[in-house]
Amino acid sequence: MNISAVSLELASLSLGLLTIILGLIFPSFRSKNTGGYLAIMGLISMLIGSLYLPASNTQTFINTFYVQDSLALFFKQLFIVVAIFVNAMSLRYLKPYTKNRGDYFALTFFALTGMMIMASAAEFITLYIGLELMTFTFVLLTTYKKQDLKSGEAGLKYLLLSAISSGVLLYGLSLIYGLTGKLDFSAISTVFSIGSVSPLLVWAIIMVLSGLGFKIALVPFHMWTPDVYEGAPTPITAFLAVGSKAAGFVAFIRVFFHVFAPFTSIFMPLLITLTVLTLLIGNLIALAQTHLKRFLAYSSIAHVGYILLGVIAYSKLGLSAILFYLMLYLFANIGAFAGVTALVINTGHDRISDLAGLWKCSPFLSVIFLISLLSLAGIPPTAGFIGKFYLFTEAIHQGYLWLAALALGLSLVAVYYYLMVIRTLLSGTSEETQPFIIPFSLRLVMIVSAAMTIGIGIWPGPFTDLALNIAQSFY
Amino acid sequence: MIILFYLFSAILLAFALGTVISTNLIHSALLMMGSFFAVAGLYLLLQADYLAMVQILVYVGAIAILLVFGVMLTRKGSIEESNLPNRYKTIGLVTALGLFGLLARSITYTRFPSPPLESPPQNIIAIAQAFLLQYIVAFEALGILLLIAILGAILIGKEPK
Amino acid sequence: MTQFLFNFLALLHITGIIADVIVILCYFVFILLFIIINVMFIVWLERRMSAFFQERLGPNRVGPFGLLQSVVDAVKLLGKEVIRPTATDKWVFLLAPAICFVPALLLYPILPFGKGLVLVNLNIGLLYFVAISSTTTISIIMAGWGSNNKYSLLGGMRTVAQMISYEIPLIFSMIGIIMLVGSLNLVDIVNAQARLWFIHVQPLAFMIFLIASIAELNRAPFDLPEAEQELVAGYHTEYSGMQFAFFYLAEYANLFSLSILGVTLFLGGYQGPFFPSWIWFIGKVYAMIMVYMWIRWTLPRIRMDKMMKLNWKFLIPLSLFNILATGFMIKAWPTIQQWMR
Numbered sequence: 001m002n003i004s005a006v007s008l009e010l011a012s013l014s015l016g017l018l019t020i021i022l023g024l025i026f027p028s029f030r031s032k033n034t035g036g037y038l039a040i041m042g043l044i045s046m047l048i049g050s051l052y053l054p055a056s057n058t059q060t061f062i063n064t065f066y067v068q069d070s071l072a073l074f075f076k077q078l079f080i081v082v083a084i085f086v087n088a089m090s091l092r093y094l095k096p097y098t099k100n101r102g103d104y105f106a107l108t109f110f111a112l113t114g115m116m117i118m119a120s121a122a123e124f125i126t127l128y129i130g131l132e133l134m135t136f137t138f139v140l141l142t143t144y145k146k147q148d149l150k151s152g153e154a155g156l157k158y159l160l161l162s163a164i165s166s167g168v169l170l171y172g173l174s175l176i177y178g179l180t181g182k183l184d185f186s187a188i189s190t191v192f193s194i195g196s197v198s199p200l201l202v203w204a205i206i207m208v209l210s211g212l213g214f215k216i217a218l219v220p221f222h223m224w225t226p227d228v229y230e231g232a233p234t235p236i237t238a239f240l241a242v243g244s245k246a247a248g249f250v251a252f253i254r255v256f257f258h259v260f261a262p263f264t265s266i267f268m269p270l271l272i273t274l275t276v277l278t279l280l281i282g283n284l285i286a287l288a289q290t291h292l293k294r295f296l297a298y299s300s301i302a303h304v305g306y307i308l309l310g311v312i313a314y315s316k317l318g319l320s321a322i323l324f325y326l327m328l329y330l331f332a333n334i335g336a337f338a339g340v341t342a343l344v345i346n347t348g349h350d351r352i353s354d355l356a357g358l359w360k361c362s363p364f365l366s367v368i369f370l371i372s373l374l375s376l377a378g379i380p381p382t383a384g385f386i387g388k389f390y391l392f393t394e395a396i397h398q399g400y401l402w403l404a405a406l407a408l409g410l411s412l413v414a415v416y417y418y419l420m421v422i423r424t425l426l427s428g429t430s431e432e433t434q435p436f437i438i439p440f441s442l443r444l445v446m447i448v449s450a451a452m453t454i455g456i457g458i459w460p461g462p463f464t465d466l467a468l469n470i471a472q473s474f475y
Numbered sequence: 476m477i478i479l480f481y482l483f484s485a486i487l488l489a490f491a492l493g494t495v496i497s498t499n500l501i502h503s504a505l506l507m508m509g510s511f512f513a514v515a516g517l518y519l520l521l522q523a524d525y526l527a528m529v530q531i532l533v534y535v536g537a538i539a540i541l542l543v544f545g546v547m548l549t550r551k552g553s554i555e556e557s558n559l560p561n562r563y564k565t566i567g568l569v570t571a572l573g574l575f576g577l578l579a580r581s582i583t584y585t586r587f588p589s590p591p592l593e594s595p596p597q598n599i600i601a602i603a604q605a606f607l608l609q610y611i612v613a614f615e616a617l618g619i620l621l622l623i624a625i626l627g628a629i630l631i632g633k634e635p636k
Numbered sequence: 637m638t639q640f641l642f643n644f645l646a647l648l649h650i651t652g653i654i655a656d657v658i659v660i661l662c663y664f665v666f667i668l669l670f671i672i673i674n675v676m677f678i679v680w681l682e683r684r685m686s687a688f689f690q691e692r693l694g695p696n697r698v699g700p701f702g703l704l705q706s707v708v709d710a711v712k713l714l715g716k717e718v719i720r721p722t723a724t725d726k727w728v729f730l731l732a733p734a735i736c737f738v739p740a741l742l743l744y745p746i747l748p749f750g751k752g753l754v755l756v757n758l759n760i761g762l763l764y765f766v767a768i769s770s771t772t773t774i775s776i777i778m779a780g781w782g783s784n785n786k787y788s789l790l791g792g793m794r795t796v797a798q799m800i801s802y803e804i805p806l807i808f809s810m811i812g813i814i815m816l817v818g819s820l821n822l823v824d825i826v827n828a829q830a831r832l833w834f835i836h837v838q839p840l841a842f843m844i845f846l847i848a849s850i851a852e853l854n855r856a857p858f859d860l861p862e863a864e865q866e867l868v869a870g871y872h873t874e875y876s877g878m879q880f881a882f883f884y885l886a887e888y889a890n891l892f893s894l895s896i897l898g899v900t901l902f903l904g905g906y907q908g909p910f911f912p913s914w915i916w917f918i919g920k921v922y923a924m925i926m927v928y929m930w931i932r933w934t935l936p937r938i939r940m941d942k943m944m945k946l947n948w949k950f951l952i953p954l955s956l957f958n959i960l961a962t963g964f965m966i967k968a969w970p971t972i973q974q975w976m977r
Binding site for chain 2: 061103110114129140146198199
């Protein structure tokens with residue numbers, strides 16, 4: 001037994017339980033932000049602690065069902081960073097919506113635990129339960145603004161649709177179990193590498209693809225994204241857009257790069273079709289959005305399409321491009337959602353037209369929006385450009401020139417709609433005259449994410465090296 | 476054995492079909508309990524006696540009862556027409572039958588690996604060991620999942636003061 | 637006994653699946669008779685006991701000490717007309733009394749009545765008991781709903797809320813014993829008590845079991861589902877004649893089976909010196925039943941919300957603590973013994 005393989009999960013769980021218990025003992029703990037400060041401090045110390053965990057060698061907990069390799073560690077650190085940002089964004093945002101803030105911060109820890117379990121699971125039951133732990137917690141967090149009807153609607157939609165997708169995923173897993181008699185990834189891939197292709201296996205792959213595709217908002221399974229993103233509290237939307245999606249991707253990577261590796265000829269045509277659909281629908285529908293959060297939801301769907309180019313490339317460099325892109329996607333999205341949070345705190349609305357004349361009210365906020373949106377659009381000097389560059393070149397290397405060309409063309413469309421938002425921001429007049437009040441925690445989140453976005457863009461070396469090392473050790 | 480298998484399967488299908496067709500929500504829920512019993516019978520045939528008992532205890536004894544309870548507490552209007560089919564009836568039927576046909580064809584076509592082993596006489600101990608040794612992470616995560624479910628029920632259900 | 641039956645049938649040239657069916661039918665009839673005779677006696681006992689507690693005489697006309705009163709009552713109920721009100725949900729209403737008796741009947745084959753006196757020695761006996769008895773709620777909810785009557789519906793809902801809630805501490809109170817024995821087999825559990833009854837090791841669990849089982853049986857002080865002053869007669873308000881008798885019978889059959897379970901788990905089952913094991917067993921079971929009656933006729937009814945509070949805020953945490961303490965003691969006991977030496 002190797003406790004250090006689960007140390008981060010244990011830390012996250014204990015902090016979550018501690019938050020609940022403190023809330024039970026001290027009622028003021030639940031009505032004030034103390035829990036949030038505790039959560040942020042705990043998460044930062046977890047992040048620092050995780051740097052000292054051995055990253056180079058693969059560790060297992062009890063047996064090979066649960067592994068802590070460099071890929072898992074990378075994703076866990078990513079999740080912790082997101083959780084820090086989300087908690088910092090929530091501090092001021094939650095005030096008007098609820099009197100019970102302690103449990104909110106506790107729930108973010110449980111969502112974090114679920115994601116971490118997904119990152120480390122090397123066996124289907126553990127993976128599934130980690131996924132459910134994350135989903136359940138997100139349902140609760142989504143409905144946290146109880147008096148807001150949209151929040152409740154979003155929670156209900158998310159619950160029902162994720163229940164259906166879980167059913168499909170489980171059906172696929174049961175077929176895999178029936179075909180191989182095994183549940184852990186390495187044993188299944190051993191059986192698969194000698195076995196032949198049966199029609200049932202194709203079904204299993206389709207079902208697993210749709211089950212995991214739901215979590216990363218792949219296109220025919222993306223319907224929930226705009227509604228849930230719109231209704232959820234804005235920090236939770238950021239958590240969903242970055243954390244939940246990254247957790248879906250780590251499962252996706254493990255399953256498709258490892259378990260289904262012998263069957264690339266089966267799932268690749270499927271995946272390419274869905275990627276093309278994702279790119280088209282994400283980018284084109286984003287054009288028509290008037291609501292800032294729905295707009296970001298469709299843009300996040302489009303980004304899933306770009307990241308999937310790395311999966312389609314199916315190489316070491318492709319994997320490293322995915323990891324690199326997830327990093328910059330994190331900072332750009334957190335910046336954008338932090339901006340939306342500030343906007344909601346000050347104006348109470350989050351339509352794109354509410355951005356008009358923002359430049360005059362709050363130049364700081366406008367700069368943050370500018371940097372984040374430019375990075376999402378992929379314009380240099382921001383990190384988005386380099387990420388897209390890696391993904392597209394690797395796709396071309398592996399012979400998918402037409403796909404890269406399509407993605408490039410659609411990202412030009414994306415540049416158009418991001419620039420439209422930026423134009424609204426810079427020109428136009430607003431009825432708001434007094435300057436915006438942006439709380440310190442939120443300001444810090446914005447500064448850090450904008451600095452990272454620019455920093456990765458100017459000096460990508462260490463980050464690409466990190467991604468490449470991890471991809472190397474995974475392969 | 477094979478007769479019992481077909482008997483339980485027929486009961487299961489009949490009850491499940493009744494659940495879908497019935498227009499009365501309470502009747503649907505009660506018929507669903509019947510189908511849970513049939514599933515428990517199928518588990519017994521597979522020598523999974525522990526699973527069969529848990530199926531009855533959890534699904535019939537708790538989940539289905541709570542479902543009926545929830546319907547009774549929240550339902551407004553006529554109960555006779557509480558579970559009407561919606562306008563996607565035909566499309567749904569065609570999709571379901573098509574999917575069933577394709578899956579059934581694939582299943583009959585596929586050759587499954589060697590038949591499962593004879594279950595150990597004390598399979599409850601084997602299950603306990605699997606839970607607490609091999610699948611310990613999943614098991615503990617489930618515990619947290621249930622805690623969150625309770626917490627969430629309180630968070631959603633409690634009226635704001 | 638099974639072997640004897642099979643041999644007897646073999647003499648008549650009946651073997652194979654037909655013999656199996658006949659043996660199963662014999663069991664069925666035997667169990668049914670056993671339950672009915674005992675229930676009639678328990679009903680008589682309850683009436684005599686309540687009379688004693690209230691300083692009355694109770695039934696004393698038919699037979700010696702009024703022993704045959706229950707038989708006469710049963711005959712009277714058989715002769716009564718079965719009424720179905722028009723507004724009821726027909727099948728749900730008619731099936732409820734039939735279904736309510738099934739779990740009560742299914743419980744008996746696995747209970748050990750004496751040394752070697754157990755029809756089916758099931759490996760997961762305790763789990764089977766818990767699972768089957770949890771389905772008792774189905775018939776109650778069916779009766780409460782099918783009657784289409786506000787008193788029945790309220791009574792049915794209260795019963796289900798109460799039974800589902802109290803099932804949790806009831807089951808949790810058994811877990812300590814399962815941990816001590818390491819088996820779910822009821823015969824194993826009885827054999828493990830050869831030297832020491834589990835009530836001495838698990839007194840807290842026994843108290844929880846007693847309280848929770850009273851609530852499970854819907855008896856006073858937890859008889860809210862049938863609280864006459866508020867709900868007429870609860871879920872069986874609309875039932876008459878034989879249908880009512882079924883509910884009545886099932887109620888006492890459940891009382892009997894839960895007492896048997898309590899004796900098996902905590903009071904050493906059929907173990908005891910001098911007398912044959914089944915005499916000990918019957919004696920202990922009736923002692924347990926008398927305790928239930930004693931509680932019923934001396935304590936007033938508790939309020940609904942207080943009852944729920946008692947369960948969720950007191951009994952469940954307590955039973956969880958009991959599990960924790962048991963686990964701790966199982967690990968620590970060898971060390972403590974060494975240390976004391």
